[in-house]
Amino acid sequence: MVYHEEACCSLSIPNLAMSMKSILIFGNYLEDSRNILKVKKTATKQRLLRRNRMEVVGFLCNLPQTEHDLNCMTVDVIKQTESMLCFSVQGYFKEVGQSFNSTIRAFYRTFVLVPGSSGSIYIINDQMVIKSASHKQVQKAFSKPAVSSGPDSAGSSDSLPCKYDEMITTLSQNTGMNTVWAQKCLQENDWNFKQATEVFNYFKGKGAVPLEAFKM
Known part of the structure; x- marks a missing residue:
């Protein structure tokens, strides 16, 4: 959905x-x-x-x-x-x-x-x-x-299936966001990696991504 x-x-x-x-x-x-x-x-x-x-x-x-x-x-x-x-x-x-x-x-x-x-x-x-x-x-x-709430929960990525954990790591590496914000971005985009990347790029271009997202 x-x-x-x-x-x-x-x-x-x-x-x-x-x-x-x-x-x-x-x-x-x-x-x-x-x-x-x-x-x-x-x-x-x-x-x-x-x-x-x-x-x-x-x-x-x-x-x-x-x-x-x-x-x-x-x-x-x-x-x-x-x-x-x-x-x-x-x-x-x-x-x-x-x-x-x-x-x-x-x-x-x-x-x-x-x-x-x-x-x-x-x-x-x-x-x-x-x-x-x-x-x-x-x-x-x-x-x-x-x-237990599955991959849509806001908990630690340690409790997520391996495929979601890999997506979080990849998005974090590609965007520079920390893993908490990478996970949040993926969850809000229904774990659609391409859409999450597009949303990040769109708001980064507008300067709307908070500095907190890049704090490791």
């Missing part, structure tokens, strides 16, 4: 107050929030709406590396027709290898999928909402051992 050529993606932080507490909790996401109750300028609203596959994948690749609590994750189907599937995913996550990695956040993500050729399916719309987790949610999150 990959993003459609004309896909759209946005991130929003609801009930956001511009305070030091908000900066500490959402610092890595504040500048990307498209909360239309807070963002008034039309140009800014347009800029924060990622359009087309390259922009969407590049935006997701530049988000902080995260670990999700798969035990608490829930999926709900909102609507299904012959030409469209809409479902939501909600749960908790924390950042990996970041200064805010102890902060547990709640998220709600809505996907709209459409069929493609030869039985394929594409994400046409991806709306992401990130919230501060309540005290009760923080106590609940990550309270059980993580279940």
